[in-house]
Amino acid sequence: MGFPWAILSCASTVYAAGAGTCCSRLSEELGTKVSFLSQPAYNGTESSYWSLQEAGLKPGCILHPSTPKDVSQAVSIIAATDGCNMAVKGQGHAPGAGFANIDGGVTIDMAGLNTTVLSPDRSVLGVGAGAAWLQVYQYLDPYNVSVAGGRNGLVGVGGLTLGGGISHFSPRVGWACDNVVNFEVVLADGTLANANQNSHSDLYRALKGGANNFGLVTRFDLETFPQGDISVxxxxxxxxxxxxxxxxxxxxxxxxxxxxxxxxxxxxxxxxKSKAWTISNSAVYTQPVLHPPVFDQLAAVPSISNTSRITSVASLADEAPTSPLNWLFATAAFKPSAEFMLETFEILNNILYSFNPQGGVVWDIAFEPLPSVMLSHAAKTGGNVLGLQSDEGNSYIMLISALWLDSASNTAVEEVSREVLSVIESRAKAEGLLRKFQYINYAAPYQAPLASYGAENFEFLKRVSRKYDPQAFFQHRVPGGFKLVEQSQQELGVSNEEN
Structure with missing residues (x-):
């Protein structure tokens, strides 16, 4: 029984040595842009994560780039150093441990790449990958234009967009990724490239939903549209x-x-703790129309509170940050059915009611539209890889969120979330209401959202990965997030079980 532990110990020693060499080389080349344990810049990054799971990881060093060239240099050094892995952090809003941080390796904190530049005709916004959406909206609101971006202003531009990106404006203009006209991206060999409809068009499409499997995006060029105040x-x-x-x-x-x-x-x-349920509805209308008729039926339901206002995009996105907690996301998509949604609540109540871990846990089960009109916009920029077709009809997405303080409860909360999701999906499948699609920005680490895009898109993503990253650097040396190689193995496991 000692043999596997010996291997693990040996591997850890090699890994730590590789990371140390890598951090030394980065420090030599990039100077004070590299920070180490207990230094102010290092502590600042570590304290900025949204979830305790991410903040609990300790990289060997943290790079704080201020230019795309810094990122290019860093990737070249890391790729050339055996045993050195890396993670990429935008605003650190992904809850899963390792998605934007790493133990012992190098974390690249992109927050310094946050420049926003509007083209002279106000049709395109260039925004650094480390920016938060609130910064984008505050910049754009005075020009009476906006972009398809995150609803919570604390969310980062990079992570949301590479995962598809749901916006308040998505029914009108599509996913956030459908509105990217160009990606500036550092490839695995350190090359700084532009991916758009005319240059590296296959990479351009793969980045629209393919997450961090192909390169490190340093800038997004986003199509804008006229926009004033909105109603909420x-x-x-x-x-x-x-x-x-x-x-x-x-x-x-x-x-x-x-x-x-x-x-x-x-x-x-x-x-x-209180064993109490509450329903909260956020009804946003992206025109300055107070009490739009489309929400009349919802507004007529007797309520505990009912408020409406006209506000700016930036003001709506300016949400207060939450205290650091443990977080979990999981997701599924369904065809519309009020009866099934009531069944969903009964499943949730039956399973969650008796579960009260030390310190308690708060669950937030959110439902949001996935209308076919939203999907029809993908073709305007050459399509995306999400695998959704507008002729499949309207659907909705469910996000299961859990937040809790006591880290000793992490495994128990995850197990309960798995049980809840499994029962709901099984019931939906039996009733012909389950959609295969899993929105990657809401997915749990145990889910396989890339595979949910369908076999054709999944094979396309693997081809693009092999073409632009032949050494599979972003598959194996950037281990955080959802990896094509891992989901290939998951698919193989499912296939074997079925056979």
Missing amino acids: STFVNNVSKRGPVLSAFTDIISSPKFDVSVSLLVSFLYNS
């Missing part, structure tokens, strides 16, 4: 009103003439 209504309901709330939600998302100004989020919140 917030309704809070007693859980006893779940029937009419879910009926109103289903009627809105099922409409064959889905209103492209609608951005709707219906959330069921559960606190394991």
Whole structure:
């Protein structure tokens, strides 16, 4: 029984030595842009993560680049140093441990690459990959234009866009990635390239949903559109009103003439300490129309509170940061059915009600539209790899979130989330309501969102990876996130089980 441990010990020693050499070389080339344990810049990055799981990892050093050239140099050095792995952090909003940080390797904190530049005709915004969406909206609002970006302003531009990206404006203009006209990207050999419809068009398409499997994006050039103030209504309901709330939600998302100004989020919140459920609805209308008729049915449901206002995009996105907690995401997509949504609540209540780990846990189960009109915009920039077709009809996405303080409960919370998701998906599949698609920005580490894009898109992603990264640097040396090689193995496992 000692043999595997000996291998692990040996591997750890080699890995640590490689990382130390790598950090030394980075420091020689990039000077004070490299920080080490206990230095202020290092501590600043470590304290900026959204989840405790990410903040708990300790890289050997952290690089704080200020130019794309810095990133290019760093990737070249890391790739040339055996035993040195890296992670890439934008705003650090992914909850999974290792998605944007690393133990013992090099974390590249992209926050310094946050420049926003609007073209003279205001049609394209160039934005550094380390920017947060709030910075983008604050920059654009005075020009009365906007871009398809994150709804929470604290989310980073890079992670959201490379995962597809749902925006308040998505029904009108598509996924965030559908509005990228050019990616500036550092490849595995350190080359700085531009990927667009005319140059590296295959890489351009792969980056639209393919996450961090192909290169390190340093700048996104985003198509803008005219935009002024918007309307937002917030309704809070007693859980006893779940029937009419879910009926109103289903009627809105099922409409064959889905209103492209609608951005709707219906959330069921559960606190394991109080064993209490609450329904919170965020009904955004991306025009300055107070009380738009499309939300009348939802607004008519008796509520605990009901507020509406006209506001700017930046003001709406300016959310208060949460205290550092442990977080978990998991997701699935379904065809519309109010009856099935009620079944979903019963499943959630039956499983979650008796689960109360030390320190408690808060669950947030959110539902949001995935209308076919949103999917129709992909073709305008050469398509994406998400595998969704507009002729498949309207759907909705479910996000299961959990947040808790006591890290000793991490495994237990994950196990419960797996159980909940498994039961809901099994029931949906039996009723013909389950969609294969898993939104990668909401997916749990145990899910396989890249494979959910379909066999054709998945094979395309693997071909592009082999072409631009023949040594599989971003598959093996950038281990965080969802990797094509790992999901290939998962698919093989599923195939073997079926046979």
